[in-house]
Amino acid sequence: MQPDVSVVLITVNDSARLPRAIASVLGQSLRNLELIIVDHAGADDTAALVSRLDDPRVRYVRRDTPSGHRGAPRNAGLDAARAPHVMFLDGGDELTRHACKSLLLEVERTGADFAAGQIARPAGATGRTQRYRPELFRPRRVVDGIRAEPRLFLDGFATNKLYRTAFLREQGLRFAENLHHEDHVFTAALFCTARRFAIVPWTVYLSHPAAAPASPPPSAGHLDGVRDRVRAAQISDAVLRDNGCSDLVGHRQQRFLAQDLRVHLNKLPRHTKVWIKEFASVVRPYLAELEPGVLQRADPMIRVCCHLIAADQAEDLLVAARSLTGPKAAPRHALRVDGRTYWGTRAHPALDITPLRLAELPFAASRIRHEVGEISCQGTVVSMTVRTYDPFAVLRRWKTTAELTVKGLRVPLAPRRQPDGSYLTQVEVDLARARLGRLGFDGGRDVRVSHVRPDGHRTSDRLLVDPATPPLTLTAGRHEVTVAPSGDGAVLRVSWRPSRALRRAARLRSLRDLAGRTELKLWVYRGLIKVVPRRRDLALFESDLGASYTGNPRYIYEEIRRRDLPLRVRWSARAKAAGFPADVPLVRRMSWRYVWTMARAGYWVDSHGFPLDFPKPKGTRYLQTWHGQALKTVGFESPDLRGDFPGPRERWHSAVARWDALVSPGPEFERVFVPSNEYTGAVLGFGSPRCDVLVNGDPGAGPRVREALEIPEDRRILLYAPTYRDLDRRGGTSVRVDLDALARALADQWVVVLRTHPAERFTVPERVRHLVRAAGPYPEVNDLILASDALVSDYSSIICDYACTGRPILLYADDHDDYVRMDRGLNYDLREIAPGPVLTTTAELVAALRDLPAVSAEHAERYADFAALFCAEETGKAAARVVEAFFSGLPGEKGT
């Protein structure tokens, strides 16, 4: 029977790794294949190894002319292939188990000339498979020729593909022999020829790193690698031109800048200056022949590097290359002219790095470059000199103190200004004082230098170190510590490994884990509440599951303090919670003390829900204050509970049954929220304590926010508070406004304060940090509301609270239908009740913000209706009335 696929496996003198490659083919889920092992003149025991294979599907082809390249053996294998489909595999690598069958089906299904899948580096020490540019391989699709997606030149591998053998033969597609990077040339011809190909997103090929040579590479000989790449690029361009694809040359050259050149630039700091000069002279001619426009489309820092190569500035090139990797270091020097920012000291258009916005960052986000000079260690003390460059004059604009931090260690620094504008610091760090942990974990931290302003704002950056620096090893306490450059970026990193005795002690961890189990705590708690009596003068408060000191519980607590009620209050706080006043006693959420306090407290007050399975002790009074109006579906109507699993519904039922009283913002809330949760207890409908301050105002809020988030007085504040998406928690997809477009349009007038939902994770890209302040961790949302000039939100209940202020509200709901129908669902028709315009593009949002007074006037009536629906009861006296109603029975109560 004819096999479905021929796998051409080439190998030379690599019998150690060959069995893995062979096993990956013979273990394919596709059984009907042949494996052609091409041994190109190896001198080891490969032949013997293959002859021991007892599988009729294996064929062995031996070539006696040695070749340092992969082209000739692959061609030999291709000639020998008997199957209608063929794949190529290199001896050190592997195919994933379904590679052949899944690509074969794809070709059969789509009629494509070839199918390509994800290529990846297997999980090494990092424990994670590294996929090569996964964005190229998703979604699964059929591409009608490379012109439809020229960026696919970035997929320059021959190995992650399954080809129709006849297609390769008919088109004469073969590998160039006597050439390195024959894949690049081959794929250029392939993409140029193929009319139709399929792409799949799953990993089909695992590329193992070559067995690393022990000695560091810097020597002139290794320039061959650069020459080879440039040569392959030139030949590839020629292939495209010869085959009527001249229009694609520029696209392929973009690949050269983004990938091939980048590979060498990333490693540049490992080489000597002489080498770098030669490197530049090898690359320079090719850069000169790039098609017009190619350089302009490259990333700003790549463009800078290309310019420095062209200008033969080897030293500067080395400096610039460090901005490509790891922490993407700041330049040493930068120049600001007419609102543009230039790399270095000249205002040359090729050195324009304005789009990185590095010169416009607020202090806390600003970038400073630290380079380690000499470094040595004696005992546990590491000494080094650090040269600091401040290209954006951050340290000259602000008075700061400097410190070096690593894993619990803070060392004050005394940087000395040098005549050339840089700073020099002599640092001595005693690693014996670092807190490396008592329970025997391996670990590592990058060393950082921080600059701290008197007002507490802090900016920090990592330390660049010469990648050739030999690691310093020392013993600190019961840890073996290594101080060494780490990664391509070569930043200084301290890593530690517990001593053997400590590793043995690590077994205690399982005991600690056991003691920390929620099940155990719940079991103890159930027993505890039967025996210990409640204390009427003790209350447990919690807001936002212990995240911060905010919301209804905060204002109720402050009212209790104001009245001096005889109540000792403990606040629940998560490990990293911030914003609690110093005199508020905290218990860590879910700690043993927390469990004890739950059992003892006569009052529970919270805004979300105490741990679901913990029953309320007899006699405890639970005030549920809830954290927002029910714009979205809530309780049993929410997706978590309306599903077909009965467990969660029952849990929530018994959780709600614990509530003794519910704080209600008004009749509308009661109409929706109470039945949605099947709640039957008392309702305190006096308005929301958290909204009192929104009604009464707080002149301190604006200055506090501007101070904390570094917002200049001349900028207006746009609060952007999207809620999370139930179907993509922590996925970062709730931030739907195009921040880049917003920055282009508004950065000179506005600052966007981005308040994402606690169930969301989103990192603001550095290039928009001049506009966008991440305010997720800011402890009090009311401050943000009061400081802002307008709100943009989507389906968050913050809209209802915000309406108390009368300030403009804009709704950005580009995924409205999906959200309503497939995701969370709303209790209202947003378009009907919206207090402002419902927008679906960033351009609309920009237009609305530019014309805010008119937009507000246009929506004034709707706004009033909205406020009447949700804020009618918000009179600014809710906290007082709730406290009166709920805590009236306290003995010895004063003040009322």
Place this chain on the structure above:
Amino acid sequence: MNAVVFACMDADTLGGVQQVTHTVAQGLALRGHEVHVIGLHQAPEPFRYVERPLYERHVVQRRPLGEGVRWVARGRVARLLASIGPGYAVLTSPGAVSWLADLLPPRLRAIGQYHGSYERARGTTHLASVRRDYGALDQAVFLSPEDARRFAEEALLPNAAHLPNPLRAWPDRTSPLDVPRVLGVGRLAPVKRLDRLITAFARAGRTRGHWELHLIGDGPELTRLRAHASSLGIGDRVVFRGRVPAARMGQEFLDAAILGLSSEHEGLPPAVAEAASYGMPSVAFDVSGGVRSLVLDGTTGTLVPPADVETFTAALSALMADPARRGRLGAAARARAAALRPENVLDRWETLFAHIRR
């Protein structure tokens, strides 16, 4: 012939997955395969799906779901599996896959099934389980071509295929569709959103007083739904029929005209398939690849955007008003449902086995 092992968390509880498993098991056994059905847990109230099973049944531990000791049970399963094969092991849920996948001997090729929609998996932990465990199996099987495609893309599965669940039987007679009755079939559970079906029926039936809505199934929502119907003034026209035995379901389809499917989530809804086999059109929310594979909008029924009660009402109304159209759509639905005839689905299973052997 090969051995085929089906493993369920719980093989004998009354439920959709179990129904399908026993139907396919019996069918394959009739075709001469050596078939085993393994339940990892004992059902509290075992249900007998097949009168005279031609396959072997095994219950690993005499304890209900959520109880028992995992490693003890795994040991028993491993001993059991050692005596079976070569052939195929069908793991019918993400739970069964994570329990058993690593215990299978190489001569049993692993097939992981997922009986929900992609949309459903995405809202729960299932998507993560499928992503983690299913790619390593010989085959991952989903309910519809669209589900297979989306799982392949989003869970990066190279081995995703699709295979529909079979009908229990293929009726000789089709429904005359002349009884003015809308059917809703399914547990009275929140996820079925029968409140929306009742609302739509109330609005659509305002001028058609002789039409009734019959809800077949029981469940915790009964009181709420009854109150909802009364509040809309159609308490007398919404009939809660309780659970109807499978054997008598055919009569229900013969005595009705339209099937309404208002669920928030569905895999490949068996009620729609069964109605189609009786030549009955459906009005359904467009919630899954499975629903879309059964209900071709305007051809075998009407697809309505999820949660859009207004459009659902209009669709129901249009079908209530037009018996000829009901007949046309119903006939097309029956033609399409032929793919789900037990013998056709069993052919698909055997093709799947051949594909795995390829």
